[in-house]
Amino acid sequence: MPGTGYDQDDMSRHDPGTRRATISDVAREAGVSPSTASVVFSGKTPVSDATRRRVLDAAAALGYTGPDPRAASLRRGRSGIVGVVFEEHLGQAFLDPVKTLMMDGLADAVGPLGAGLLLLRDHEPAGSDAAQAAGPSLTTAPLDAAVLIGCSGMLRESLETVKARGIPVVVIEGDAGGDVPRIDLDNREAQRQLASHLRALGHRRAAVVTLPVRVDWERGWIGDDTAITVDVTRDRLAGALDVFPDAPAYAAAGSFIDEGLAAGREIFADPDRRPTAVIAQSDLLAAGVVRAAEEAGLRVPEDVSVTGFDGIVVDGLAPYELTTAVQPAADKGRAAGAAVAAMMEGRPAASIRFTCTFREGNTTGPAPGSAAR
């Protein structure tokens, strides 16, 4: 039986139309060796103009549009893809102006590196239906590096996965432990500064509106027994408590104006226990608190002062301008990009802690009845 048949495999085996041309096909058509054809496309080695022409013509004739990225990335060992891992639903993440800015910086930083950003979700809760169907996790995506974004303990698992795979990884706003470069803020210090500002204005009774304390948090007061697994939340809260040790804290379910509004209503509900200052852990929350204050018939800042955090532009808050800590969000993204770039080239990458800038707006003023006015 051997030796009998034609070699029509290619035509018969592949169902639709003809097989895509490969670089070998091009080379054959052009009458050169595959390696020469390869070089024409990569430009790694000088090629005579005549040869290049022939190869390019052959490619055009065959409809060959360049090396298959899959094969190329196997060969070179690099895919040109940087994974960005979020904890939340992607849509949620992009609702956050700070994350948006970060992505911006990140994209800037990895672009020149020849890499693109692959959006990834953190591990689905194990066993869930979603986990079955889930897309390419850290495990299955062809990543050259990964940037973990977020704060919660859930990151741990992703972190292990990615470290086990031996690809460079950087964490933004989260504690990765050990040897993983970390990009974050002086959250505690910045929050302390805002709180001190309030104290200097004579405020003695403050309340805190925090970001979620963990991923699946529903809004509510934080008790002594509430475990705070989100680093940002914990650190900023610590900064506030450094100055107002007794301040009650209400945790929102997310960084949204509506959440701030809900928290504000709760906080302003009892006239007897009403604070003269509210420390919100994000500008959006602060905007909601301001609105809640108005709703409760309180003037800002005459009756109650409000501070934010982030330094983003909050639409629709005019004429208010939040007193806030401005964080360099885009710079954080850029730094993360630079860090993975360094690691991909084998250079070490250091952790960076960025500093916030205090910005006084018109939402803070002397405490009512205080001598500070």
Place this chain on the structure above:
Amino acid sequence: MPGTGYDQDDMSRHDPGTRRATISDVAREAGVSPSTASVVFSGKTPVSDATRRRVLDAAAALGYTGPDPRAASLRRGRSGIVGVVFEEHLGQAFLDPVKTLMMDGLADAVGPLGAGLLLLRDHEPAGSDAAQAAGPSLTTAPLDAAVLIGCSGMLRESLETVKARGIPVVVIEGDAGGDVPRIDLDNREAQRQLASHLRALGHRRAAVVTLPVRVDWERGWIGDDTAITVDVTRDRLAGALDVFPDAPAYAAAGSFIDEGLAAGREIFADPDRRPTAVIAQSDLLAAGVVRAAEEAGLRVPEDVSVTGFDGIVVDGLAPYELTTAVQPAADKGRAAGAAVAAMMEGRPAASIRFTCTFREGNTTGPAPGSAAR
């Protein structure tokens, strides 16, 4: 000489630490064939428990964390990556609530498909410095499919690239021509409906605030000679002109409240030519127009009516609720995902035109002095 030496290749040949273990290493360690080891990880074929144990143990011992995605994707011919191509800077794109929602739907739809989203920018202007350094374009990224988002003619080039590569492609809000499935809205009809609403209220003098007419547009009035390369802009404008043929149109430089504000100031500047209704091509623009009206001492809707487009929640616009056309943004994303999914499985995918829903808010009312009140 053969038969003499140890087999220490692995230790000596590869510079840093030891080479990563491959599935063959694992197979050898476990005493099974590579194909069996492969099957253990892919689960494509039943394997005896004993064998599985041995392989898994061997993997653990060697620190093997699963098949290399690059090799796997070469072999299977699929990478599990769907490219999402934007025209603008990524950060810009995510500032747009509509795009954010779309991404959301898209992520939903491709997830179950086992795919992730790779963020890609449209081609840099050829010859620019950026183009040199640019990351993985459509040409170099290992995509299984691509979703083109946006509207301008620039998409053409991306489209050619991607079609030449023979990968499935879907276009959202753009004219791809021919055989490329298209996901879009009944922009013209929806806009016409809003305009008709105004006309029914007695308005006769309307102005339009449009989205950018092309990618690099600076804000300004649209003249007879202004070429509009952005489909959405053109279609919505056509819908408005269907009802108000003489309406002047001012094109903003982007879909932002601030842009709407600037446009509104321009439109309300001359008291003699002041319209009684402003048709904005997005809710954000409309919000800005409302603000400009307030600024000019005009009451909304008593002195001037304003319509939006999109049906998003505009923060800070309370107590106004825009009269607008609500578009199913997330559904658009989901449909795009479904379409690429279908094409990846060889099934045909049809274009889909979604329909907007008219929603009356409190920013439109009878024309001043009209009988319609």
Place this chain on the structure above:
DNA sequence: TTGTACGCGTTATCAA
């Protein structure tokens, strides 16, 4: 400047 030879790490197929 061009060609030869080899392997990157998998997985599909088929036979045992």
Place this chain on the structure above:
DNA sequence: TTGATAACGCGTACAA
């Protein structure tokens, strides 16, 4: 249930 074999499509020493 397991194993042998053969690609997948390319890049790159190295030799010519």
